Amino acid sequence: MTKDFECMQESYAKEVLREKGLKSTTQRLAVVHILHMSEKLLSIGEIHGGVKDMLGNTGLATIYRTLEMFEDLGIVKRLHFPDGGHGYAFSQGEHVHHMVCVDCRGVFDFSECPAENFDYASVEKQGFRVKDHFIQLFGQCGKCVEAA
């Protein structure tokens, strides 16, 4: 019994995993599925819950291991909430940024980089070399604006 359908995100993940000699386990693919289906950022617990719904019992450690690995592979992005918590979003490797709704944790990504034409040189004092940046926008999504 082979699956006759496979979403883009799933095949992308499998490809990345194969390239690195890593296995495409059911658990890992379930994490991809849960994440790419979600409109909002998911916590570790929510992802674990989702995977358990799909597969039955699944070790929480596996979820931790998978998410850390996916983050290294650029498959997921870990975002930060003002309250200190974290949420995960699927992210296909490209350089994208995220808008996060602080009310419902909804997330939308966009590829335009807000720091696009910022002159890093102006800020690289004392020899500091900027290698990367992390940008996250906060606000309210359409629904939560109305509801407010």
Next chain:
Amino acid sequence: MTKDFECMQESYAKEVLREKGLKSTTQRLAVVHILHMSEKLLSIGEIHGGVKDMLGNTGLATIYRTLEMFEDLGIVKRLHFPDGGHGYAFSQGEHVHHMVCVDCRGVFDFSECPAENFDYASVEKQGFRVKDHFIQLFGQCGKCVEAA
């Protein structure tokens, strides 16, 4: 015995606290002191250690309480490391951003906003309202560039 000297950060903190009807306790002022003396981001544990060096035994819960409160008051900023950890930096309420050295956790702040002239409208689809942004630059500080 009154202190005959008080740094700007300390008086700033005391002012903010008074305005909100909060007490300027020795512990809170020690946290301000530790933070503004530091060239690098400090973890909760490091802050706790520093405060203990200054005051003798101090409850860890107080450090947590203080940092959370300071963050709400805009007195400190909590930054995120790629490895998942967090570091705190003193921050005087103004809108600043931080460059973080991933090697030594050194931090430099700058006021120019990388997203200065970004057109948020272009990204405010489906009624999303951007209220705030979080930007953090990663790289290596001068010393760590040389050492590498």
Next chain:
DNA sequence: TATTAAATGAGAATAATTTTCAATTAATCC
């Protein structure tokens, strides 16, 4: 289908954070 290195699950072990409550203290008023 057999082989095998990689991955998982269960639970123990750590680490991080929050809660509770009696004791202490900073601010205020005399």
Next chain:
DNA sequence: GGATTAATTGAAAATTATTCTCATTTAATA
């Protein structure tokens, strides 16, 4: 300076989050 009082602290317990270990399972490969 001393009394008053609400805010704050410390200590320990309670939660919650994360990592580790190791015996068992499984995906990939031939």
